[in-house]
Amino acid sequence: MDKRLAKRHKRQVARAKDKVKLSEPDVRTPEQIEAAREASKVANTRGYQPKVAASSRSFRNSFATTTGSAAKTDG
Numbered sequence: 001m002d003k004r005l006a007k008r009h010k011r012q013v014a015r016a017k018d019k020v021k022l023s024e025p026d027v028r029t030p031e032q033i034e035a036a037r038e039a040s041k042v043a044n045t046r047g048y049q050p051k052v053a054a055s056s057r058s059f060r061n062s063f064a065t066t067t068g069s070a071a072k073t074d075g
Contacts, residue, residue, distance in 0.1 A: 026033070 028036070
């Protein structure tokens with residue numbers, strides 16, 4: 001039984017090694033890397049919009065309190 005498990009493990013390791021994709025080295029010059037960083041900074045700040053999560057959270061809280069308070073005042 002140990003032999004069977006060892007063979008199975010060996011096959012799994014071999015398949016996992018085949019699936020591993022090694023990343024290629026970055027062959028850009030330092031100037032090209034810096035230019036790409038600057039371009040991404042400009043692209044990120046150009047389309048800045050505030051996140052809606054805070055307003056949706058306050059909406060949920062106000063909704064929950066209004067339904068809860070309406071039930072308390074009726075009873």
